[in-house]
Amino acid sequence: MLTKVYNEPRIFQIDVPLPDNPLRNLNCYVVQDGGETLIIDTGFNRPECREALLAGLAELDANWEKTNLFLTHLHSDHTGLAPTLMEDKPGKIYISATDHRILWEHMKGARWQETDALFHREGFTREQLAELRLSNPARGLEPTRYFEAEHVADGDEITVGRWKFTCVSVPGHTPGQMCLYCAEKKLMFTADHILFDITPNITQWKDMRDALGNYLDSLVKIRGYAMETALPAHRKNEMDVYVRINQIVEHHLTRLCETVNALEAQPNSHATAIAAHLKWSMRGKTWEEFPLSQRWFAVGETIAHLEYLMERGLAKREEGGAQRAYRLTVSAAECKEELNKIWENYR
Numbered sequence: 001m002l003t004k005v006y007n008e009p010r011i012f013q014i015d016v017p018l019p020d021n022p023l024r025n026l027n028c029y030v031v032q033d034g035g036e037t038l039i040i041d042t043g044f045n046r047p048e049c050r051e052a053l054l055a056g057l058a059e060l061d062a063n064w065e066k067t068n069l070f071l072t073h074l075h076s077d078h079t080g081l082a083p084t085l086m087e088d089k090p091g092k093i094y095i096s097a098t099d100h101r102i103l104w105e106h107m108k109g110a111r112w113q114e115t116d117a118l119f120h121r122e123g124f125t126r127e128q129l130a131e132l133r134l135s136n137p138a139r140g141l142e143p144t145r146y147f148e149a150e151h152v153a154d155g156d157e158i159t160v161g162r163w164k165f166t167c168v169s170v171p172g173h174t175p176g177q178m179c180l181y182c183a184e185k186k187l188m189f190t191a192d193h194i195l196f197d198i199t200p201n202i203t204q205w206k207d208m209r210d211a212l213g214n215y216l217d218s219l220v221k222i223r224g225y226a227m228e229t230a231l232p233a234h235r236k237n238e239m240d241v242y243v244r245i246n247q248i249v250e251h252h253l254t255r256l257c258e259t260v261n262a263l264e265a266q267p268n269s270h271a272t273a274i275a276a277h278l279k280w281s282m283r284g285k286t287w288e289e290f291p292l293s294q295r296w297f298a299v300g301e302t303i304a305h306l307e308y309l310m311e312r313g314l315a316k317r318e319e320g321g322a323q324r325a326y327r328l329t330v331s332a333a334e335c336k337e338e339l340n341k342i343w344e345n346y347r
Contacts (some may be wrong), residue, residue, distance in 0.1 A: 001014070001015040001052075001056075002014055002015075002055075002056045002059050002060070002272055003015070004041055005231065006030075006185075006187070006229065006231075006240070007075060008185070009031055009032075009033050009161070009163040009182070009185070010031070010032045010033060011029055011030070011031050011032075011191065011231070011288055012027040012030045012032070012056070012060060013027050013029055013030075013053065013231075014027075014029075014030060014052065014053060014057070015027070015028075015056075016028045016042070016052045016053050016056075017043075017048050017049065017052055018043065018044060018049070018077055019046065019048050021043075021044075021293070022078070022294070023077065023198075023234050023235075024234075024235070025234065025235070026041060026042075026043045026049075026077055026078065026233060027041075027188060027232065027233055027234060027235075028040065028041050028043065028053060028057070028232070029041075029231060030057070030060060030062070030063070031160045031163070031165075031293065032114025032160070032161075033160050033161025033162060033163055034059065034161030034162060035063055035161070035252050036063075036066045036067070036068075036160050036161045036164075037060070037062040037063065037066060037067040037077055037160070038067075038069075038158065038160045038219070039057070039062075039067065039068070039069045039070070039085070039090065040069075040070045040071055040180065040189055041071060041077075041078040041079075041191075041233060042069070042071075042078065042079060042080060042081035042082055042085055043073055043077060043078075043080060043081055043143040044076055044081070045076065045080030045081055045084070045141050045142060045143055045144060046079040046080070046141055046145065049080065049081060049086065049130060049340070050081055053081060053085065054085075062089070064089050064091065065090055065091075066091070066160070066256055067089065067091045068092045068093070068094065069085065069086055069091065069093045069094065070090070070094045070095075070158065070180065071093065071094065071095040071099075071101050071149075071179075071180070072099070072100050072177060072178055072180075072189070072191035072233065072329040073095075073096075073173065073176065073177035073178065073191060073192065074095075074099035074103040074106070074174050074176070075192070076139075076141045076142040076143075077141070077175065078191075078192075078233065079095075079103060080141050080142055080143055080144065082143050083143050083144065083145050083146075083147040084144065086297075087192075092150045093147060093148070093149040093150065094149065094150050094151075094152050094158060095149045095151065095152070095176075095178075095180050095242070096151060096152060096153065096169070096176030096177070097151035097153070097176065098175045098176030098207065099175065099176035100149050100151060100176075101148070101178065101290055102174070102175065102176070102205075102207060103142070103143070104146055106139070106304045107145075107146065108144055108313075112133075114206070116129045116305065117258070117293055118204075119296065119299065121270070121322070121323050121324050122270050122271040122272055122299055122323070122324055122341055123270040123271060123272025123299070123323060124271055124272060124296070124299070124305060126176060127257050128292060130202055131292060132292060132293060132296055135292065135293050135333045136293045136296060138147050138229050139311070146280040149178060152167045152178060153167065153169065154167060154168065154169035155167065158180070158212070160172040163184070164182070164183070164184070165180045165181065165182050165189075165207040166180070166181045166182075166183065167179075167180060168181050168188075168221075168222065168225070169218075169293055170191070170193040170218035170221065170222060170293060171214045171215070171218055171251075172193070172200060172206055172211060172212070172216070172217075172218045172219075173191075173192045173193060173200045173203060173215065174205070175205050175207045175208040177191055177192065177193060178191065179191050179193055179222065182345075183226075183227060185225045185228070185229065186225075186227055186229065187227070187228065187229040187230075187231070188225060188227045188229070188230050188231070188241070188304040189231050189233075189316070190224070190230050190231065190232050190233070190241075191232075191233050191278070192224075192232075192233050192234070193218060193219075194219075194222070194230060194232060194241060194244060194248070195221065195232050195233070195234055195235065196235065196236060196237045196239060197235050197236065199236065199248055200215075200248075201297050201300070202215050202252075202301055202304045203297070203299055203300030203301055203303065203304050203320055204303040204304050208303030209236075209307075209311070210307055210311045211219050211304045211307070211309040212252065212304045212305060212307070213311060214254075216249065216252065216346050218246060219245050219249060220345075220346060221347070222245070223245050223322075223335060225240075227241050228244055228245075239320035246347070248269060249343075249346045249347065251341065252305075253340075253343050255262060255278065255301075255305055256305055256308065256309065257336055257339065258277075258278045258310065259274060259278065259302065259305045259306065260277060260309070260314075260328065260332050260335045260339075261277075261332065262274045262278060262327060263315060263327060263332070264309060264328060264331075264332040266275065266325075267327040267328065268318070268325040268327050269325065269326060270323045270324050270325060270326070271299050271302045271303045271306060271318065271324065271326070272295075272299050272302075274302055274326065275287075275295070275299045275301075278298075278302065280294075280298055290307070309328075312338070312342065313328065313329060313340060314327050314328065314329060314330060314335045314339075315329060315335075317326075
């Protein structure tokens with residue numbers, strides 16, 4: 001489905017379905033002006049996504065001689081169709097250097113072996129990890145092959161006709177995620193940095209120390225931009241972007257306090273055991289009934305929150321045994337008091 005979402009510049013939204021995924025769809029945005037086209041993100045590498053994307057682009061009658069692709073970040077629901085879409089086309093593919101490198105490492109497979117080893121130490125069984133190799137939407141739907149790209153950094157500009165869009169680096173959700181900002185119209189493509197009816201998944205990355213701290217700093221950074229229109233990569237935006245930023249900040253404080261409570265109740269536990277005691281949107285399901293792939297994302301986010309506590313000296317991780325073990329370094333009450341002091345930097 002194709003929808004016009006902005007007049008000047010002309011911006012269209014292609015609703016790209018994400019089958020078998022709780023995100024449900026990707027908002028692929030297309031900017032057109034002066035015969036030039038910029039596509040923002042692609043969807044998974046699967047037929048349903050390809051058909052919807054190509055149908056929308058055909059309806060827009062894009063001139064492929066003057067069409068470029070901007071990839072906000074490395075996740076497969078944003079990059080999966082990139083080489084297929086731009087094959088034999090003269091246009092450029094833009095992405096940050098960091099996310100381009102990590103995506104290629106994932107495609108080669110070595111990164112997944114490292115990730116499996118990490119999650120095994122955090123409480124996943126080898127049988128569960130074997131199942132995830134087939135069911136996890138984070139793998140198997142990525143691009144089919146390596147593709148060349150022009151790397152963009154914070155402050156770089158991309159033009160579409162007479163309109164200028166500035167790249168805004170927002171590490172956190174991935175190490176190299178980028179938003180796009182049109183200062184003249186106070187318009188921001190927020191990618192997965194700001195979503196409006198779900199919170200972006202924040203997980204651990206070997207390429208980025210303290211993912212949650214980076215994400216919160218990026219929220220503070222983007223809050224400094226004048227935004228009248230915010231276009232997210234998934235679902236709808238029906239609220240003020242600054243209100244939503246504040247909601248996300250408070251969500252992570254709540255999640256950190258829940259993590260502290262779990263550590264107090266069961267010290268020296270791995271991340272899976274801690275995650276099982278946190279509050280997740282499971283629609284009445286128990287932790288064991290929660291789909292395995294969603295438990296995987298939840299544990300990744302739990303690790304990010306544990307690392308946030310560790311970076312600030314409030315928790316410690318033991319690496320000596322077969323599985324990791326976390327514990328608080330101060331009392332739960334002292335930990336929460338310190339978190340509330342730190343949080344004033346984000347409010």
